[in-house]
Amino acid sequence: MFLPPGFGGSSSAADDEEKRLRTEYTRVEGLVKARIPDAMRSAAEVHVQEVQCGDPSCAPIDCAIIVMFDSGGRGQFGIPCESREVGEEELDEFCPPVDVFTEWYNGNSVEWSPFQDDEYDMNDEQALRFRVGTLVQCRVGADPVTGWANGHITELFYRENNWPPGQMAPYKVALDDGRNIFAPQDIPEVIRARPV
Structure with a gap:
């Protein structure tokens, strides 16, 4: 039993x-x-x-x-x-x-995907707002005012080896604090030019 x-x-x-x-x-x-x-x-x-x-x-x-x-x-x-x-x-x-x-x-239907696979032609650098070396700020925190970190673009159309075919991020960024990150979308809410 x-x-x-x-x-x-x-x-x-x-x-x-x-x-x-x-x-x-x-x-x-x-x-x-x-x-x-x-x-x-x-x-x-x-x-x-x-x-x-x-x-x-x-x-x-x-x-x-x-x-x-x-x-x-x-x-x-x-x-x-x-x-x-x-x-x-x-x-x-x-x-x-x-x-x-x-x-x-606010009840608005907004799709969120950090990758926009169809948005970029990987042979067309003009499709992106920034170039390698551009000083930028990246959204790294939730706060819309303090959640930004300074860095510079190190690579365009970045992808990691374990990502599915065709998936990429528009930018790889070296932050001033030593971290390397990628910007998943080329939109001002994610990455912006660093104020002068």
Whole structure:
């Protein structure tokens, strides 16, 4: 005779995995919520779930994140990794900037993707606003005033080896503090010319 899981016996591996996932989802929800501006944070609900991707050119598991506001506004974005792999660095790359959260809060339907694969011709440098060596500021934090860091463009049409084919970022940037990052979109909300 045996006791089913939850009745004094040890829990099954499936129960353990479910608990681990719930813990990771809660952790990621907290990280995302911390990036929502203070004025909107208490009105926000964040939900995280891992989803399996059937596209062989992308990560096998994506972390799907839905943000819903009491105002009725909502939006979603994804991070191409498991929830246990999501940290500040991944959120720096894939989390929407403050102005997108604001649009969602106001009930506007705004798509957010850090990559705009079809937007750039990789042979057309004129499609980009900046050139190698340009002094810029990059959005590295949630605050629209203090969340910027100085740097300079080191590469155009940057991509990393583990990215799916055709995926790239318009700029690689060396920040003045020594970090190397990439700008996922060529828009003023993500990267701008450094004020003189």
